[in-house]
Amino acid sequence: MRRTATILLCLFLPLQAAAEQVPQSQAQISLSFAPLVKEAAPAVVNIYASRVVQDRSPFAGDPLFGGLFRDFQARPRVQNSLGSGVILSEDGYVVSNYHVVGQATDIRVVLNDRREFEADVLLADEEADLAILQLKNAKDMPFLDLRNSETVEVGELVLAIGNPFGVGQTVSSGIVSGLARTGTATGNGRGYFIQTDAPINPGNSGGALIDVSGRLIGVNTSILTRSGGSNGIGFAIPSALVQQFVQQARDGQTGFQRPWAGMTGQPVDADLSDSLGLGVPGGVVVVQMHPASPFAASGLTPGDVVLAVDGEPVNTPPEMIYRMSVRGIGAEAEITYVRDGKQEIAKVAMIPPPDEPPAERTVIDQDGVLPGLSLARINPAVSAEMGLSTQAKGIVVLDPGPFGARAGLQQGDILNAIDGVDIVSPTEVDALLRDAAPRIQIDAQRGNRRLVLRFRI
Structure with a gap:
């Protein structure tokens, strides 16, 4: 009888009242999601991003044809991406995915009411797959409130709002089907995710995952699929992390700072x-x-x-x-x-990685043996930046430069010695290379492997 009464209540709720307020009970939700969508949808935007990329020569690094086609110039091309975003404040702060807007040179944001804004990336982080944008000349924007994602429970009803396949803003419903998912998302994002069975498809990236009160609990980022379509296993970055990104963006940071565990x-x-x-x-x-x-x-x-x-x-x-x-x-x-x-x-x-001892970042100039080679002394800050072990020591290659790459050096290599002379500081590397020329031997470490590079200049 109690269940029957609930169903009857759903059927006889006044339609006008349902249209004017966000659903506050299971009975109202059973009637319609429309009031909830009407309130939340204006804060979810479509993002069109483009960047100019320089294609790499197909002969680059080839021992036979590399020299013959040294003057071959690959043409730059424009790479476009389409995704979604969520407005988080009246002054136009927007959260999206790094893989949607990262390294973009031109970003256009289209609101639900067809207004368009240009946007700048304030803070972006590839590892978390999050980016914070700010709309230019924006004010009185519709926005979503953030809910503390630590209070989210498995089984809660949720809606996913975004622009799948570029067909236009779309809403799908489901539940929170898992929490604390790690290492299961695709792409560059790594960490901790909310799992949902609300259908998420390409183009939904950066869109909103909201609860039945219209609050943002996560940013949709990826799916687990073999076919390329949604199989009911989607992942969203929790709003608690989004909140930290917004705070750091407002503080003027351009890259996300994580506390260092050491x-x-x-x-x-x-x-x-x-x-x-x-x-x-x-x-x-x-x-x-x-x-x-x-x-x-x-x-x-x-x-x-x-x-x-x-x-x-x-x-x-x-x-x-x-x-x-x-x-x-x-x-x-x-x-x-x-x-x-x-x-x-x-x-x-909770501290940032210490930049001690001094990193002494050095770039060899055009008169050096390996022009463009960028080096630094390993310390906690450099280790965190390069993804090195906490026990790593020595001089690390930040960028091999064109000549260093030809010699076999790669980003992340740790240089130990040049012609048997131990390297103490990155500032002395060019002098050691000059002393060793024209036949040079570099003892280095790449991951867990030791290697010896021999070349002639």
Whole structure:
């Protein structure tokens, strides 16, 4: 009887009232999503982005034809992308995906009412696959409020709004089908995602995932598919991370700053859990730690198992970094960890990677042996920028330049010695190359491999 009464209530709700307010109950939602869409849709925009790319010569690097076609010039071409975005403020701050607007030279944003605006990228991050734009000369824009995505639960009703396949603004419905998904999204985005079965297709990227109150809980970013179409497994970047991006953009940052952990860790599986005496698998065991790590400063050591950040459980390193990123630079996080079977709590400062010792970034000039070769001393800031191990030391190649690339150098290579002489500073590399010329030998490390490069100038 109680279920019948609910259904009757749905049928006899006044239509005028339903049209004037956002659904506030399951009964109203059963009647229609239309009021919710009418309120939220104006804040979801279509984004048209283009950039000029220089095609690489098909003969570049070829040992036989490279010299013959050295003067071959590949023509620049315009690369276009289509996606969606969400307005987050009256003054025209918009969030979208990096793969939609990253490196774009021309961005046009079209609102639901057909107004068009040019936009500038304020902050972009390829790893998180997020970008913050600002519309030019925009005011009194419709916008969506952010909901704290930490309160989202599996099973909640959600709507996905975007521009799939470029057909125009489209709305699809579903539920939150999973949380804390890591390493499952496609593209360059890595980290922590909300999973939904609301259909998401190409062109939906950067669009809104909203709850039944019309608040943004995530930015649609990718799908898991074999056919290229939606199979009901889509991923959205949580709004808690979006909030940090907006804050850093307003603070004038152009690249997203993540708190630095200064350590490496691995998930605790069943076997590792037994060896550590934890009983139940979970958490991240600390494997290595940099001496300047804020975790080390708070008393953690290798072998400790981090269970939670600010009370939220973490089971993978990307999830731990996500929790730290949501907390933000300058804050302090409460870290729950286990040592020798005993649970402990520590307060850890959220700091950017230190730029100490000085990186001494150096670019060899046109009179040098390898013009354009860009180098830096490895420190925590450089390691974070280049994705190096916390234990990496030495001089790293930031950019090999055209001549360094011909010699076999690659971005991320660590240079140890030139003709048997250890490299102490990036500023002395050009002098060592001159002393070794015309036959030069460079001892380097690429990932876990040691290599020797020999060439003649």
